[in-house]
Amino acid sequence: xxxxxxxxxxxxxxxxxxxxxxxxxxxxxxxxxxxxxxxxxxxxxxxxxxxxxxxxxxxxxxxxxxxxxxxxxxxxxxxxxxxxxxxxxxxxxxxxxxxxxxxxxxxxxxxxxxxxxxxxxxxxxxxxxxxxxxxxxxxxxxxxxxxxxxxxxxxxxxxxxxxxxxxxxxxxxxxxxxxxxxxxxxxxxxxxxxxxxxxxxxxxxxxxxxxxxxxxxxxxxxxxxxxxxxxxxxxxxxxxxxxxxxxxxxxxxxxxxxxxxxxxxxxxxxxxxxxxxxxxxxxxxxxxxxxxxxxxxxxxxxxxxxxx
Amino acid sequence: xxxxxxxxxxxxxxxxxxxxxxxxxxxxxxxxxxxxxxxxxxxxxxxxxxxxxxxxxxxxxxxxxxxxxxxxxxxxxxxxxxxxxxxxxxxxxxxxxxxxxxxxxxxxxxxxxxxxxxxxxxxxxxxxxxxxxxxxxxxxxxxxxxxxxxxxxxxxxxxxxxxxxxxxxxxxxxxxxxxxxxxxxxxxxxxxxxxxxxxxxxxxxxxxxxxxxxxxxxxxxxxxxxxxxxxxxxxxxxxxxxxxxxxxxxxxxxxxxxxxxxxxxxxxxxxxxxxxxxxxxxxxxxxxxxxxxxxxxxxxxxxxxxxxxxxxxxxxxxxxxxxxxxxxxxxxxxxxxxxxxxxxxxxxxxxxxxxxxxxxxxxxxxxxxxxxxxxxxxxxxxxxxxxxxxxxxxxxxxxxxxxxxxxxxxxxxxxxxxxxxxxxxxxxxxxxxxxxxxxxxx
Numbered sequence: 001x002x003x004x005x006x007x008x009x010x011x012x013x014x015x016x017x018x019x020x021x022x023x024x025x026x027x028x029x030x031x032x033x034x035x036x037x038x039x040x041x042x043x044x045x046x047x048x049x050x051x052x053x054x055x056x057x058x059x060x061x062x063x064x065x066x067x068x069x070x071x072x073x074x075x076x077x078x079x080x081x082x083x084x085x086x087x088x089x090x091x092x093x094x095x096x097x098x099x100x101x102x103x104x105x106x107x108x109x110x111x112x113x114x115x116x117x118x119x120x121x122x123x124x125x126x127x128x129x130x131x132x133x134x135x136x137x138x139x140x141x142x143x144x145x146x147x148x149x150x151x152x153x154x155x156x157x158x159x160x161x162x163x164x165x166x167x168x169x170x171x172x173x174x175x176x177x178x179x180x181x182x183x184x185x186x187x188x189x190x191x192x193x194x195x196x197x198x199x200x201x202x203x204x205x206x207x208x209x210x211x212x213x214x215x216x217x218x219x220x221x222x223x224x225x226x227x228x229x230x231x232x233x234x235x236x237x238x239x240x241x242x243x244x245x246x247x248x249x250x251x252x253x254x255x256x257x258x259x260x261x262x263x264x265x266x267x268x269x270x271x272x273x274x275x276x277x278x279x280x281x282x283x284x285x286x287x288x289x290x291x292x293x294x295x296x297x298x299x300x301x302x303x304x305x306x307x308x
Numbered sequence: 309x310x311x312x313x314x315x316x317x318x319x320x321x322x323x324x325x326x327x328x329x330x331x332x333x334x335x336x337x338x339x340x341x342x343x344x345x346x347x348x349x350x351x352x353x354x355x356x357x358x359x360x361x362x363x364x365x366x367x368x369x370x371x372x373x374x375x376x377x378x379x380x381x382x383x384x385x386x387x388x389x390x391x392x393x394x395x396x397x398x399x400x401x402x403x404x405x406x407x408x409x410x411x412x413x414x415x416x417x418x419x420x421x422x423x424x425x426x427x428x429x430x431x432x433x434x435x436x437x438x439x440x441x442x443x444x445x446x447x448x449x450x451x452x453x454x455x456x457x458x459x460x461x462x463x464x465x466x467x468x469x470x471x472x473x474x475x476x477x478x479x480x481x482x483x484x485x486x487x488x489x490x491x492x493x494x495x496x497x498x499x500x501x502x503x504x505x506x507x508x509x510x511x512x513x514x515x516x517x518x519x520x521x522x523x524x525x526x527x528x529x530x531x532x533x534x535x536x537x538x539x540x541x542x543x544x545x546x547x548x549x550x551x552x553x554x555x556x557x558x559x560x561x562x563x564x565x566x567x568x569x570x571x572x573x574x575x576x577x578x579x580x581x582x583x584x585x586x587x588x589x590x591x592x593x594x595x596x597x598x599x600x601x602x603x604x605x606x607x608x609x610x611x612x613x614x615x616x617x618x619x620x621x622x623x624x625x626x627x628x629x630x631x632x633x634x635x636x637x638x639x640x641x642x643x644x645x646x647x648x649x650x651x652x653x654x655x656x657x658x659x660x661x662x663x664x665x666x667x668x669x670x671x672x673x674x675x676x677x678x679x680x681x682x683x684x685x686x687x688x689x690x691x692x693x694x695x696x697x698x699x700x701x702x703x704x705x706x707x708x709x710x711x712x713x714x715x716x717x718x719x720x721x722x723x724x725x726x727x728x729x730x731x732x733x734x735x736x737x738x739x740x741x742x743x744x745x746x747x748x749x750x
Contacts, residue, residue, distance in 0.1 A: 117647070117648070118645075118647055121669060121670040122670070122730050122733045123673070123730045123733050123734065125737075127737060128733050128734070128736075128737045131736065131737055131740055132398075132733065132736070133397065133398030133399075133644075133645070133647065134394075134397075134398035134399050134647065135398075138647075140394075140398070140399050140400060209400075
């Protein structure tokens with residue numbers, strides 16, 4: 001009885017020892033050197049594997065960072081400048097600093113302003129809708145509303161608004177990985193710089209049709225009237241193919257264009273609310289006197305509460 | 309036993325409502341929207357400017373490359389604008405808008421050419437005319453004919469196949485053309501045989517067009533070079549590869565052309581256009597269009613100038629009937645639903661089909677029950693259910709290995725699917741992505 005226990009214990013122990021020796025020898029023989037820095041850099045990265053940097057995942061981006069001499073054109077949009085600084089300190093290389101960005105939806109064509117003229121019964125994905133035809137509305141540039149961008153977002157930063165039929169971007173959760181920008185077949189989503197208060201002014205339309213046609217298909221379409229172009233003090237506005245675009249590099253967020261836009265297709269976000277009522281009264285009363293008077297309330301500082 | 313292709317195929321209700329309606333000539337509309345991309349390949353380049361006066365048949369857009377085609381003015385009139393107009397794809401495409409000159413008599417005279425059987429031109433001249441006069445395949449794919457006929461020296465070529473199958477339900481444009489222009493078509497076939505220097509031609513006609521078969525059999529009785537073959541009625545027999553297999557029992561290689569097995573296939577409509585171009589210098593500015601639908605009382609076939617808005621055609625047959633749900637450019641199987649009736653008739657428009665509510669709606673997609681019907685009916689021997697799944701999941705490389713690109717988009721799989729799965733939609737999507745991947749690789 002005791003013999004059989006002893007033998008089996010001895011057998012297992014010797015098997016274990018032999019296996020350990022074999023494994024040790026094999027691991028020595030086939031040892032592959034990997035730069036320990038790769039693992040350390042990988043630790044610093046966010047670990048979301050979102051592919052926003054262009055590499056398939058964080059690990060391969062870490063390899064790229066370690067193995068590339070000049071990493072000034074590599075950037076992790078999710079980690080942003082903070083992470084890149086840490087990486088730079090670890091590797092002793094120079095990194096470029098980039099302004100943080102956030103995804104914005106350049107279409108306001110909700111169900112009430114952009115009526116459906118046809119009905120599509122095929123599979124509900126934007127990719128197929130865009131390939132087969134131009135969408136259920138008359139606008140062939142705007143959001144198709146099937147939510148491919150929402151499906152592709154790995155950070156739960158987007159959802160479909162049932163009432164408007166448009167996706168909504170939760171800016172706090174957006175890491176600007178760019179997955180939605182790539183997925184959208186209409187290129188509606190754009191990455192725009194995000195300042196501290198997340199103030200943004202941009203044209204919420206991509207319709208390149210002539211004014212009348214654009215307006216017919218969507219009430220809030222950009223009609224290419226060039227009013228924003230004329231009023232912009234910084235020449236940030238360009239109009240190509242009947243469509244205005246505000247270049248964030250030049251825009252100073254003065255919001256003059258927002259007020260002159262006749263179709264309200266220029267969107268401003270996160271600005272404190274204006275004293276709307278007062279402005280309207282002024283406009284009505286002094287409309288015929290001077291154009292300058294109409295302009296005045298626009299540049300007026302908005303946080304002046306004592307005045308009211 | 310009649311000939312047919314062995315693999316797959318379906319037999320949807322034929323609904324050839326207009327097969328006894330003589331082709332009428334549609335009145336010339338006031339405004340013509342002529343798209344510059346009416347063919348597969350590079351769009352033509354516009355050579356007219358706004359306010360230019362154009363004559364009938366004048367070149368208004370020149371071929372933009374080898375796989376491209378000239379476009380001619382369908383009317384005499386004035387170019388009013390160069391604008392983007394919605395076409396059957398649903399997207400706005402570049403068009404030349406021409407206002408018809410109502411005073412110009414050439415717009416309204418109904419020119420009936422006499423039958424001209426003598427072929428005086430040489431092979432080279434014939435091909436040049438086909439190129440110059442903008443002839444493209446009128447079966448629906450609109451592939452420029454001169455490219456198809458540009459056979460490299462040394463290629464073994466022994467047979468010309470004339471496609472008079474018209475396997476799409478509802479459409480009768482080719483059928484009527486065969487009945488009314490049979491002699492001209494035979495001259496057209498002889499022209500092509502001369503151009504290609506071959507001695508054998510087969511006209512393939514499905515057995516539901518017995519009158520056309522009899523007519524051609526009678527007309528070719530004394531002509532040993534041209535045969536007429538009756539085919540079993542089966543969709544998609546009008547596909548090149550299916551037709552070659554049915555008539556000659558030759559299998560076209562999977563990424564090849566009928567030319568690889570020594571055959572060239574042309575549609576009867578194309579043959580008639582070639583006849584007119586070669587014998588009378590007439591460019592391709594009009595075609596036969598079937599306007600049909602179960603509720604259309606005056607459904608008929610029309611000679612329509614390229615660029616005519618579809619609304620004119622619908623008005624001619626008495627407007628849209630009540631309860632119209634869908635207007636399809638083409639036949640019910642391969643046609644495309646259009647967004648509005650401003651869409652112009654192009655070289656590829658073989659029919660306008662108006663579908664009512666009860667027939668238009670697609671069922672809610674349900675789970676695949678693995679019945680294998682789609683595999684059974686696929687004329688290309690593919691597995692549509694697998695290709696759909698691969699496209700849906702984004703596995704395009706595998707889809708490419710499963711020969712997704714050989715799909716001819718006949719829609720038989722979607723037609724038979726008992727679970728109403730959108731097979732063809734996903735396969736088309738997969739094809740578009742695979743094509744992109746392939747071009748980016750090269």
